[in-house]
Amino acid sequence: MPLKSRAIALSVGITSLAVISFQLVIMQLLSISQWHHFAYMVISMAMLGFGAAGTFLALFREWLKRNFDRAMPLLYLLCSLSMALSGRLVGIFGEFDTFLLFFDRSQIGLMSFTYLVYALPFFFAGLAITLVFYHHVAHIGTLYFFNLAGSAAGALVIIGLFWTVPLPLIPSLLALLPMLAAWMVRIRSRRFAALMVLFLLGPLSGILAPVTPGISEFKPMYGSLQLPDAEVIYEESGPYGLLQVVRAPAQRFAPALSLQYRGEPPVRDVLFNNGEYLGTLLGRLEVQGNDREEGHLDPGRQSVSTRHLLDYATRGLPFALRQPESVLVLKSATGTDVSHALAHSPSRVTAVEPNRQANRLLTDRRPEWIDSLYLHPKVSLYGSSVRTWLARNTDIRKDLIILPVIGAFGGTSGVHALQEEYHFTLEALLEMYDRLTAKGMIAVTVWAEYPPRNSLKLLATWRVLLEELGVDAADSHIMAVRNWGTITWILSRSAFTDEEVRAARAFSRNRSFDPLILPDVTDEERDYFNMAEDRMFFDQVDTLLYGNYEAFFRDYIFEIRPATDNRPFFSHFMTLGSVPGLLRQYDVRELPYMELGFILAAVTLVQIVLASVILIILPLFRVGWQGTRRRYTFLYFSGIGIGFMFFEIVLIQKLVLYLGQPVYATAAVLAALLLSSGAGSYASSRFRADHRTLLRTGGVIVVLILLYALLLMPLLDVSMSWPIPARVANVVVLLAPPAFFMGMMFPFGLRRLSGSNETQIPWACGVDSCLSVSATALATMIALETGFVVVMGVAAAAYALTTLASLRLGDAIQQNP
Template sequence: MRLVYIGIALLAGSILLLEVALTRVFAIMLWHHLSYMVISVAMLGLGGAGAILTCVDSSANASRPRTHPRALRILSIASALYGLSVIGALWLAVQIPIEMLNLLDQKSELLKLGLLYLIIAVPFFFGGAAISLALTHFVSRVGRVYFSDLLGSAMGACGGVVLLASLGSGATVMVTAGLGLIAAACFGWGAERSLRSFSLACLVAGALVLGSASGWLNAAGLPPWQPEIPFAPGKELHFDEPIEGIDRLFSSTAEVQILPETGLPGISGGEFGKLGQDWIRGRFVAQDGTAPTALYRQGANLDLYPQLDDSQTAAPYVALEARNAPPPKVLVIGVGGGLDVMIALAMGAQSVTAVEFNEAMIEMVTDRYAEYIGGLFSPDAHPLADRVSLFHGEGRSWVRSHPDRFDVIQMAGVDSFTALSTGAYTLAESYLYTTEAVKDFYDKLEDGGFLSYSRFIMRAPRTPRETLRLVSIAAQALRETGIAEPGLQIAVFQGWHWAVTLVKKGTFQASEIQALNAFADREGFVGLTYNPLAAGPNDLPIRDNLEKSDHEARAARSGLFWKLLRGNAAERSSFIDQYPYDITPSTDNAPFFFNYYRYGALFSGDVNASSEMESRYHPEVPVGHMVLLASLAQVSMMAGILILLPLFFLRRSHSIQIARIAPVFGYFAALGAGFMFVEIALMQKMILFLGHPTYAVTVVLSTLLGGAGIGSLLGDRLLQLTPASLVRLLAALVGLLVLEMAASQWLLGALLGLPFSARVAIAIGLLFPLAITLGMPFPLGMRLLSDRNPELLPWAWSINAFLSVLSSTLSIILAMAFGFSTVLWIAVALYIFGFWGMRSWIRTPSP
């Protein structure tokens, strides 16, 4: 059995690693919205395998018991098919270009998307069939089998971070194929002797795939087999003919692509004025084929770039200079290619601290292209090098764990369109754009300092949303700090499509407003769309560069900001409720800043009156919402069919009464949904504490899965599923979940100043007891079913998988509406419901 346990661990780890890798593949070859659906597709394949296995066992094979060698043979073949289908599915998937931005306009794109889902589901079906068979056939050892399953999954979660950073998403997918083939060899070696040659062939094939994908076979002169993932149509790096010479840097967060040198405009989270329109030599840089930035040749030599002070993002420095402030201390969050650091140095900063959470970006500017940008971030490489410091981390976490204060905190176009793995996906979540974030940053400002956000505002007639919501967040944050008139400490400076939102620690001075107006005149910007010292929304200077219609649109937009910042509480509430986009302040509990669409827009047509999709970043239709709802509808339909279908066979072959087994459904459904709700919510809540989404995913997943595996072993040895033990287990589970919620709300924030290793240890210590408890109910339930209704075993597995699917999507919808704390409370309610139903079923005599 030892080889069987190893095979189960390898296969389970491979399946979870495949889910992680495919989220990155989808983020590149599709848009970030679709990477969320990987988990649904995966779990549909896994659950579908359990449902079909139930039907097969309940019909043709019911009279033919599955012997141990025969079970191992099926396990081996299913694992081999899993490994081979991974390779085939990736090859087919990259051949299907999908125009995501035209998904609603062209039915053919919907058909191609459906075909892609079917292709991706195939390997998960074979992998799910193998895992389901292992759990049901070896039910007498279900604790050890489930332990191997969860231990392998935990290793896959940890391995995903390392492999994605070193090999990239395409090669990591190939690694999962190799692991599947080696798992097939482990299963086959314990079956009939006639399968030994098949096992050896699988072992050799798996080793070759692993060696080729990882590059280990380079020494033998064999080229690496690392598939290149194409970019989605509509992304900046999608071209009809591939560009030669693209350099790719891998990371678990986002893949970075660097193009050959060419002439470029100034690329930043903002715009350059009319005096700074000269193109300069540089390399275009993208993340996952979009989110553009650039590396500028010899960027550390500021004399080569006289246009740096013409950037709209220089607004806070212009205001500081107007009041003769000393050289500022600057914090830049989101480094990109270094342009914001160059602007800060050009504006006379005495120090520039840069924080970047994508390790590939840091490698780009400090190693691979350090010489190209003149050693901008390298010690002693240029005259101003001693002023620049670069750190790897998440901006919020870094600020809360360091005592430094700054005159300017700059965030120019910082996005986080990155899918987290294995269910922990978010609809463009960001902890930089919440009321708590503004309070954290505001607290780190020197008196008179500026928090500067640069976001899209878009020109008329398009309706503003990002900047307006950002102002709503900033105003609410200032009110919560005790500032009665936040409108006197906020200004909105518009270029054209972008706007800088300035939050000052103190009221604005007339000299600062005058300087910003002069800056707008000089550069041809729209200027102050919201002036904190103006007499009213129409108190705007006439600009020669603006047409009359532009000035009227500017006055109308100024009125929107006045309603948010100068209206009373009732007027603000009415304005926010009636606005076509959701501009309510986002919070850490629901950090969906970019979720400004309302679900009503899907059906009313109010926002999408013209159905035009002119902007890849701001389509007038809520694509992300539609993906979530479509995913939920798709999964609900398939789950309903595949859960109910086995009941038809079970009623015919075993005279199963549906009403009698309803508690079984409720129990395993609660386990699947509850675990996923807990997993997603805790990952989100650990991002700030651990300082990086990747760290949160790795620590939470590995601890929950590894601890649950240990719990399955302990439960299998120490517990019997009785009404009394169920009540005790439920009490422990609920108590630990409440403890986790209390710790995440009150304890973790107070411990952010501890070293990273200490924070990891605290996170593991908090999660591990809960993980052990979470791992006990499933094998106990399977063992009870084995004694009373063994024909229900694969059906129970499929229910667990299907409800994990539904909850992975539903939890995000619920979190967007009510917050992640509510998701955890719903998990508590689900466990109570499922356990109480099973308690009554146990008391019912067996037929």
């Protein structure tokens, strides 16, 4: 390859590194400003930009080809400028807020504008890269390799930047890379040098005056900041998100306390992650109380004792039943439940918190904020995901396992429906059950909500779990107590004794709580102190506990079947089939706020499809679609677009379980797929693009996808306990075979078209991009409805379609090995 061509190839790699890193930056920015990282939507932004660039090239290819030397550096400069200024541009007409989307119609426009602004850098980068492909089609394999290899490197480089550079600075730093690419292919003239200096002002302004992302006014942190004299006393960004500590004189900790509590709720600082409540900096808070209030103690005793504030919440139930010696707190956050456990004098408390930034803050930098709780000699803190810790500690048994609180005061409006919650799947709870001692318990507290969903889904999961284990009399192993705000659920490995049932009743009576599930609970007991909003809830609980739960699953208006590793969306309750029934019971304006995440996924799917059709497909009609066998061109490249994206989206969602964090999962999948696809693209130039080669390659892809749908997670389970670097390397190795062959199909298709139907190449790229853009949201919707295995099956079917269409696709430019 000539020296100039090498510079062009290297500029493609550098720009690809920048734009793939920018994708992960957008994920972090959306996690802060909105309610979710929206990985599928961010990927679609990138694909839309690249697809629109392909269409633009089709419309103006002759002019761009004639002015290639001037267009290339200018496009790189525009990519740099739009990347650096994206944070300022998205807010010029007002801030987009997911929560207001169905309340304020202007938010639809703001959502579309935000989407397009973030797509701009990908458009300019895509146009530059596609122009290189078109201008140097003879070297397509090598250039495609630099494109994908640079992208793979970007997915790994950005993780290092997240750990070392404040998030607001990263977009401007990344913008310097396309500028470097522009310098590598520059025109040697004073005018262009002056233009570069002018464009350099964009990244420099972002470095000197970075834009801090705002948070939704409906996020918990925003409410805390509205308190008198509230201030942010600490802030730190990293791959796990933006940590902020808010201090306010009126910020008190009172988590659904008993109305019998006579003390004053304490003032405490609160730690937020991306604006969401992570935990109160409580420390070892203890209060004074009477021993006679505890159900398991002698009612005749009158002495005053020291106990924890949470003993006055329903969360005190497990400690009222038994005295656990060994406690495991999962997703321990700021250690509130660890503090509660320590107040009951166990021999050992194990805390597992995946957010390593928060762990570092509370153990190394500011341990005094929680009274050095995580440095207590009885406490062991592990910075890993729940499932990773369980995989590493198969021989450990615990007397009590405490899971994180589900929901929030007043409900959550279903904003977390898209989140993978692998710690609440049936498989996860089975693993936890296996880690219990003979008298061990699992405790979960759920915030009350109407209509009931979280509590019913948790109960349904436990009922199915006990049935799978062959345990009869579920009411002898499940106990629940409720008050005005929360329900605490207990799952016991052994049947509750009569003494423990009496202790639960005494605990409830002394705290003005109501027993919800006890072996002989009465209707009067259930609704004595805290009147239920709808007494039908009690009938629903009884049906799940004693009756035909499968029939209840079919008839209940919400989806409350247990979450599984195949469908790990515990907070997802609304399906397409349930919408008509919900509309009959509730106003259409209420529907989005019962499960905002699901509705938003549907809305963004419509937006993405419209944007891709308008910006990619419709402009191509201006140049027309000429040549023969056009339907086969459409089928071939649409299959590639759908198949690759479905495979990618599923892997990202599945690997959240394996790697424990969405950013790591996205980076690992992008790096593995793009690097191996790039290698496959490079290798494709050594093979003939004939029917036999395409049939064999497509057949291998279909078989591998089907095998991975069934065997990938069992293979990953074997290495779940490995360190993160080793697991990332394992992902790269395991994903290399399918990605390698997938990388061959696109250049094979272009080479066949270049033989006799060269005018169809822009359409081929446009169709591939359009279907890739749409497939990101569609894959998420299908995963919500049916699970990951079905999405993988659709990916295999898409590549099967591509393989069959290859039989009638163009003629090939033959290249011998």
